[in-house]
Amino acid sequence: MKSPSIETIGQAAGLGAIAGMRSMAAPALLGGIAALQSTESPLVNTSFKAMCSPPGAALLGALAVGELIMDKMPGTMDRISPPALVGRAGAGALVGAAVFSCAKQKSWLGALIGAASAVGAAYGTFYLRKYATETLNVPNAIAGAVEDAIVVAGEAAIVRTMK
16 A cells, blocks of 8 residues: 555645534535535545435534534533543544545544644644633634634635545
8 A cells, every 4th residue: 555645644634623623624524525526525435435425414514513603602611621622533533534545545544643633733722712812802702703714714725635
C-alpha cells in the first residue's frame, strides 16, 4: 500500500479540526457531500456508507444544527471537559477514518490524525474564545458566531479539495 497523499492527510486533519470546533459539523459535511454525489462517492464503497445514506446524512445534518444552537446557550459544557472532548475526538476519528478509507488507506491512521487534530483544535479554540470573551469583552454569542463562520469557511476550503 502506498503512503497517503498530503491531500488525504490534510482532509483528515482539516475535518478533524472542524470536529474539534463543532463536533457534528465535520461528519455532517462529509455525509452531505457523499449523499449529494450519490453512487459516485467513494464513501459508498466503504464501511462508512451509512453516513451518506439519505437518512444518515439527514440525521448528521440535524445534529450539526442542534449543536450550533446549543453552543450559544448558557451552561453549555466546555468543549475541553472530558465527555465533550471524547465526543470531539470520536467525531474527528470518524471523519479521519472515513477520508482514509475513501483513499484506500489504513483507516486507523486517518482516525488517529482526525482525533489528534480535533483535540488540538478543541483546546486552541476554547482558549481563544475564552480570551476573546474575558479579555476583549466580546459577547459569547458573537464569539460563537465568529467561530461558526470559521467552521463554514474551513468546510468550504476542504470541500474544494474533495473529489
